[in-house]
Amino acid sequence: MVVAKSWIMVQHFEGVPKPEDFKLIERELPPLKDGEVLLESDFLSVDPYMRPYSKTLLKDGDIMIGSQVARVIESKNPAFPVGGDYVGYAGWTTHFISDGKGLNALPSNWPDHVPKSLALGAVGMPGLTAYFGLLEICKPKEGDIVMVNSAAGAVGSLVGQIAKIKGCKVVGSAGTDDKLTFLKEIGFDEVFNYKTVSSLAEVLKKASPEGYDCFFDNVGGKFADAVLQQMKDFGRVAVCGAISIYNDSVPSTGPYIQPYILFKQLRMEGFLPARWDNQKAEGEKQLLEWVAEGKLKYHEHITNGFVNMPAGFMGMLRGENTGKAIIRI
Ligand SMILES: NC(=O)C1=CN([C@@H]2O[C@H](COP(=O)(O)OP(=O)(O)OC[C@H]3O[C@@H](n4cnc5c(N)ncnc54)[C@H](OP(=O)(O)O)[C@@H]3O)[C@@H](O)[C@H]2O)C=CC1
Numbered sequence: 001m002v003v004a005k006s007w008i009m010v011q012h013f014e015g016v017p018k019p020e021d022f023k024l025i026e027r028e029l030p031p032l033k034d035g036e037v038l039l040e041s042d043f044l045s046v047d048p049y050m051r052p053y054s055k056t057l058l059k060d061g062d063i064m065i066g067s068q069v070a071r072v073i074e075s076k077n078p079a080f081p082v083g084g085d086y087v088g089y090a091g092w093t094t095h096f097i098s099d100g101k102g103l104n105a106l107p108s109n110w111p112d113h114v115p116k117s118l119a120l121g122a123v124g125m126p127g128l129t130a131y132f133g134l135l136e137i138c139k140p141k142e143g144d145i146v147m148v149n150s151a152a153g154a155v156g157s158l159v160g161q162i163a164k165i166k167g168c169k170v171v172g173s174a175g176t177d178d179k180l181t182f183l184k185e186i187g188f189d190e191v192f193n194y195k196t197v198s199s200l201a202e203v204l205k206k207a208s209p210e211g212y213d214c215f216f217d218n219v220g221g222k223f224a225d226a227v228l229q230q231m232k233d234f235g236r237v238a239v240c241g242a243i244s245i246y247n248d249s250v251p252s253t254g255p256y257i258q259p260y261i262l263f264k265q266l267r268m269e270g271f272l273p274a275r276w277d278n279q280k281a282e283g284e285k286q287l288l289e290w291v292a293e294g295k296l297k298y299h300e301h302i303t304n305g306f307v308n309m310p311a312g313f314m315g316m317l318r319g320e321n322t323g324k325a326i327i328r329i
């Protein structure tokens with residue numbers, strides 16, 4: 001008999017998620033039926049999408065959405081042997097039963113020295129987001145100038161490095177000076193702390209007086225408004241995220257962006273990595289290769305203990321993470 005611990009969302013978040021919005025529950029899992037497997041989570045992911053997606057995908061009392069790297073500990077399905085590692089989307093839970101649908105095996109050539117938690121980060125959804133979002137939406141060319149915000153995070157830190165691999169100049173922003181040091185270490189050309197600069201417009205102009213060819217936007221809101229005004233003609237904007245407005249209860253209004261898009265003839269496109277599911281294996285292979293060769297550096301912000309998962313999530317939204325925010329059981 002296995003008892004699964006899970007975190008539920010007690011009530012829909014109002015503004016910034018708070019500790020009282022989460023509750024830890026325990027459930028006894030039933031015996032396995034034929035075709036089923038029992039998995040135990042080793043690493044769980046906390047991601048910004050959980051905040052906006054909770055509004056549409058969850059109702060009060062549901063288990064929080066999310067993914068994990070989990071190990072098969074009992075199997076009644078020969079396709080999923082005991083000991084196998086899979087990425088699952090079972091939510092914030094220590095154990096779960098699956099019929100195998102939606103379980104994704106880690107790439108077969110996963111090197112021993114690469115932590116399996118990277119299947120939730122640099123070689124997982126955030127990695128694929130950076131890879132396809134940058135290459136397919138921004139379409140960077142050698143010599144292009146690329147701006148990325150939330151640059152020290154899971155996606156942004158990879159975007160900057162992939163842009164460098166492609167021969168671009170990369171400008172990145174983050175919310176602490178320690179994060180700026182990290183960005184310089186992984187190869188960013190120009191960096192700034194958006195929380196301490198007196199004018200976003202000025203710092204963006206100083207970092208690249210000629211403007212920007214590509215903008216990989218993780219933040220949205222006023223930050224995006226400032227960058228859009230400094231795009232070069234025919235610039236490409238990948239709308240990846242809008243973390244600066246996910247917690248807004250009332251939608252804010254900003255400058256209307258159509259004139260910048262029109263007169264600079266910009267191309268601006270939102271995207272979700274599932275669009276490239278048919279190329280997922282190729283993306284994972286390239287990311288894993290770059291990681292194994294040391295061309296793509298990764299950093300993980302590990303929170304230990306399932307009991308601390310809400311704290312890890314709220315901390316990530318506040319900017320406590322450098323690199324990918326991970327919960328280790
Ligand atoms: N399109 C897609 O399919 C995907 C989109 N995303 C989006 O990409 C973005 C980054 O995600 P991810 O890399 O996983 O997360 P991060 O690892 O970057 O963590 C979130 C970071 O956001 C920054 N942040 C928080 N609040 C603000 C704010 N008000 N203004 C500016 N920055 C803020 C913090 O860093 P700092 O110290 O710099 O403030 C924090 O560390 C998010 O918007 C997310 O929703 C992610 C994955 C897939």
Ligand SMILES: CCCCCCCCC/C=C/C=O
Binds near residue numbers: 057125240241272
């Ligand atoms: C049931 C869980 C759905 C998880 C979807 C993950 C896709 C991430 C897309 C992110 C968008 C913005 O952050």
